[in-house]
Amino acid sequence: MTATRTFDHVDTWVFDLDNTLYPHHVNLWQQVDQRIGEFVANWLKVSPDEARKIQKDYYRRYGTTMRGMMTEHGVRADDFLAYVHKIDHSPLEPNPAMGAAIARLPGRKLILTNGSVDHVDAVLARLGIAGHFHGVFDIIAAELTPKPAPETYQKFLALHAVDPMRAAMFEDLARNLVVPHELGMTTVLVAPDGTKEVVREDWELEGRGEPHVDHVTDDLTRFLQRLVKS
Template identity: 35%
Template sequence: MSRATPLRLPRATRALLRRLRQRASGKAAAPAQPPRTWLFDLDDTLHNASAHIFPHINRAMTAYIRELLSLDEAGAGKLRQHYWRRYGATLQGLVRHHGVEPQHFLARTHDFPDLAGMVVAEPGLRAMLHRLPGRKIVFSNAPRAYAEAVLRIIGVRDCFDALYTIESLRYRPKPARAAFRRLLHAEKLDPRRCIMVEDSPANLLTAKRLGMKTVLVSACLRRAPHVDVLVASAMDLPLRSGRL
């Protein structure tokens, strides 16, 4: 009995048959996707800055503004908070409206007598970070020297592939879109493959609008619509990462 001559099938039919045979054999492969990238805020996300560090910085910033603009302490404190709420960082308001030199301001307000004694962090932080698959980047409005020092003190600097600070962002802090876009462009990241971990709902709102998954680290705030996951501590991330 002679064999039938194979027919020349149209390209679309051949592609359909290939997919059907792959499905039948259980070998159909999903298209490869780049690994997720975790973008971590630093203060009050990776360590508890509110315990000792933020009060020190706030006093130093208030003193700086008081001296710069000849205000009393109450007035200087109100202006500091106003610029922080409006721009995401007090520095941005002082640069825009008073011509302050950023490096001078940062050096004066991030001078700590005993930074190591002021840092409060979870002892299992390093192990937790190693349990999260994907690249990890620190994305902070803090100055580089301070951020590097804190990461070394808590023993996790080598857990991160990159560090973006206020200098890297050309003094355009979160929640400005320009800050996010600078990091995404420099690292060649698709925001849809990024997870932003933050204690600031305002910063997460920008991240969500860009297409990122969002994690709010807070023991007291409620989960807003633009927050995908709420955790009381970054230590809870491995348990909740399945929802991301």
């Protein structure tokens, strides 16, 4: 059994956005999820139930529903992103404690997300932590190929000159940590804390015991606070 990777050597901290930098139970992504379903139903002219099946099938097979809709039906990314990210961000509350912990991490802090820069900006503004990040790599920077595609991580590493052997990745989906771990990154899975209902597919909550997951936390703020105090 290999030893669990630590953080002593890390100088680049890479964070997913949705359900990672804010708690799962906020269910902000549920709003996006609903908007995606509406887009699929309207574009394909199918019932909400049929659209839901197509949406989740594409999500699993292509990494994002958008990629499936582009590949299968010629949807333009700009149209899709503009529609699905028109949501109410007010459920998000400022988290100065997490911001302070992120600020104390040694080195650069980057965001790697399958969402758009506009969505990132809105979320970080609500959380009050926008000033702590040195860069964002979104779905446009990924040339519309989402995580967990290996080439997306390679593009991210190259664009931001990240040495994966000196980086850590925080994610809410275990499958998105497979490639980072293979590349040498220390991986952290951010899981629901179990105190409130979360709207997730069963498979999205799997994988916490897999070997590509070095650490698991249900409280990112507390996890980061412990890191910067150690």
